[in-house]
Amino acid sequence: MAFKIGLLGLGTVGQGTAAILLDREGRHPLLKEIELVRVGVRSLSKSRTIALPENLLTTDLEAIVTDPEIDIVVELIGGVEPARSLILKAIDHGKHIVTANKALISRHGAEIFSAANQKGVYVLLEAAVGGGIPVIQPMKECLGANRINTVMGIVNGTTNYILTRMQAEAANFDEVLQQAQELGYAEADPTADVDGLDAADKIAILASLAFGERIKLEQVYCEGIRGISATDIDYADRLGFTIKLLAIASRSLESDTDNISVRVHPTLVPKLHPLASINGVNNAIFIEGEPIGQVMFFGPGAGAGPTASAVVSDILNIAGIITTTNTPHGLAESAHPLMTCTHQHYCELAPIEELITRFYARFITRDLPGVIGKLGTCFGNHEVSIESIVQIDTHGKQAEIVVVTHDVREGNFRAALDELKHMDIVDRFPSLLRVL
Amino acid sequence: MAFKIGLLGLGTVGQGTAAILLDREGRHPLLKEIELVRVGVRSLSKSRTIALPENLLTTDLEAIVTDPEIDIVVELIGGVEPARSLILKAIDHGKHIVTANKALISRHGAEIFSAANQKGVYVLLEAAVGGGIPVIQPMKECLGANRINTVMGIVNGTTNYILTRMQAEAANFDEVLQQAQELGYAEADPTADVDGLDAADKIAILASLAFGERIKLEQVYCEGIRGISATDIDYADRLGFTIKLLAIASRSLESDTDNISVRVHPTLVPKLHPLASINGVNNAIFIEGEPIGQVMFFGPGAGAGPTASAVVSDILNIAGIITTTNTPHGLAESAHPLMTCTHQHYCELAPIEELITRFYARFITRDLPGVIGKLGTCFGNHEVSIESIVQIDTHGKQAEIVVVTHDVREGNFRAALDELKHMDIVDRFPSLLRVL
Secondary structure, X not given: OOEEEEEEOOOHHHHHHHHHHOOOOOOOHHHHHEEEEEEEOOOOOOOOOOOOOOOOEEOXXXXXXXXXXOOEEEEOOOOOOOHHHHHHHHHHOOXXXXXXXXXXXXXXXXXXXXXXXXXXXOEEOHHHOOOOOOOHHHHHHOOOOOEEEEEEEEOOHHHHHHHHHHHHHOOOHHHHHHHHHHHOOOOOOOHHHHOOHHHHHHHHHHHHHHHOOEEOHHHOEEOOOOOOOHHHHHHHHHOOEEEEEEEEEEEEOOOOOOEEEEEEEEEEEEOOOHHHHOOOOEEEEEEEEEOOEEEEEEEEOOOHHHHHHHHHHHHHHHHHHHHHHOOXXXXXXXXXXXXXXXXOOEEOOOXXXXXXXXXXXXXXXXXXXXXXXXXXXXXXXXXXXXXXXXEEEXXXXXXXXEEEEOOEEHHHHHHHHHHHHOOOOEEEEEEEEEEO | OOXXXXXXXXXXXHHHHHHHHOXXXXXOHHHHHEEEEEEXXXXXXXXXXXXXXXXXXXXXXXXXXXXXXXXXXXXXXOOOOOHHHHHHHHHHOOOEEEEOXXXXXXXXXXXXXXXXXXXOOOEEOHHHOOOOOOOHHHHHHOOOOOEEEEEEEEOOHHHHHHHHHHHHXXXXXXXXXXXXXXXXXXXXXXXXXXXXXXXXXXXHHHHHHHHOOEEOHHHOEEOOOOOOOHHHXXXXXXXXXXXXXXXXXXXXXXXXXXXXXXXXXXXXXXXXXXXXXXOOOEEEEEEEEEOOEEEEEEEEOOOHHHHHHHHHHHHHHHHHHHHHHOOOOOOHHHOOOOOOOOOOOEEOOOOHHHOEEEEEEEEEEEOOOOHHHHHHHHHHHOOOOEEEEEXXXXXXXXXXXEEEEOOEEHHHHHHHHHHHHOOOOEEEEEEEEEEO
């Protein structure tokens, strides 16, 4: 039995995928059963580094997803449309799907997986999170014995590159972003990366796998790294922390009702935590569960080769299961229960005000006696327990004060800040960061 | 369809496994289809912390592996016999196997997998390497797109615990070993751990998966940590390295014939390498391939809970594939090609003399002018290129000299050492370590 692949999109990852499928020696022997038969692109004339066999390219993407010869459609176009419509049509025509499209799955996963389950086809998406790092499949197939309480990670290479350089060079955000753009590590429009939207897509997918519930993307709290300054990185460093953009999904197993929180925000990570030393464009996903304890997966979070490795791994897994069942398509009633997505329900995420976390906050205040006392009293009135208040520096008539709290309810901390805003001692608070 | 499990062995991991199977709420829903029906032990009267339902325990292990009701036999006895005979008999009776037994698989894998393939049953062994860390299945099912050139890791928690404490406390091996034994981190007879034998079993299994060849365990080069001194840890630290017991399988993809090297030895790891910061009883497995680049899996390398997580993950995977194929046993001709072990050939490992590596060596020499020159000349005569020779210290009429080489052929380096032994300037060389 040979498996015929139709590829949609021939960008960086598409070319990486085609390169593997056209150079199969020394890889898994099952690859020899897999044949790339069509590649759908927007323009035939665009120059590309990869040399494809003749007649593979077409601009007729509809023809690929409806081609009766094709078993697996690999969607590497990205974005919501036309990817969504093409995938749904491919499913309707009984094709299995491999995709790297986190934006699509985090928004329309329910629709796509429902259609796939009904049709008895698989939708695999290893490449959607963590580039080449195996994480989706390990979560689906290696951690089922566990009650997962936390999945968190560094899932956006661009922001981690920027923060790593800011840390190494004591540089500010704007200058490093500009250099990252020049080097191709950041897009011309960096919004999706630096504002945390890409990380939000990914953690929504991971949270769904970890907790077996569908996640409403619009409920994922999302805060990017534009506000991080060299000053905060320096202060965090002195306090024993590294600032990372973490995507975090956590569930309180103690409370009566599951309390699921999914969020993306810059975070002070203790230097000894495994996530603190993940630098540059690398990604890492950290999972905590009972009884496994803590495990972490680390590797390249992007790039043609790594991401294509994940895409082809999904292709191999679909080919493997079809070989085993001896039917071209999994029967709906006997699809592999670890490979399918059977989440039925959307869960309500806890609002960010209900989060219990530690905070780091930097204040610029008037340099007067009694300021620290007033700060402390205000926090105390809102049940915000302080670990430390340190006056770091004075600038003329102003003082710079850094507060680190114990675990507090975020809503209480914000209420205290609101009150402080209206007191004449606090000039402004340029930074408000959560501590892991 | 429900799956009936027979468990052999109720030690630490056995109890952890039973605990999961008896408390299934909040884990993967497929677990509800899985029932623990028999537990084979040596003694019924031994007191155990776990409370099992009545009539599960038996001392008749043969009866479990031949019980027609049982679908999956989980072997957690350890050691070669009777585990080997029981597993072979279970396979002969059409049972799928889950095992954590690295000693058995590294020695008798060929026999066991051949029997399993013939019978159309699966033998899964996630728990055999890296405790709870998903690594075997990711290697089998997530990295197939790659040409793997290196798998290496910290795969023995006991030795990593000892080295971590030696490093932190500038303590010597013997005292830390004794404390580790008192704390239960090392066995009364620590040979298998501290001499690298346990790590050798594990890297033989990983090498086999990485390169698709069978490994002859007796060809795996194995050197433990008894010779590591506080002095070497200190010097390594000053040079920018941490000493770790690494298990390494590497393949040169450049040479005409594959040149596979599998070995266990203490290694100077650059402090910025991800493996350098894996401390205590944790394990980590680092994999390098084309096109994925470098990925690492990190987590608890032992313990009842983590290891049981891996065991139950294997049970779930077998249940999943049986559900999908709708047959109690995979047909031999259509077994899942990523779940089976189909290696046919033993490969010849390169002898350690052919290894190309950097060395760190510490010499006690006579404190005379010209010693460094003579050392350098001798190395040069054997084509050993030196990166640095530093006289660290003098003790009376003796000098302590540390040599770090560039990449050299190990055979050449040893020949140089042999020659030095016979020169009257070198008193002894207490340490000879490889550098990553």
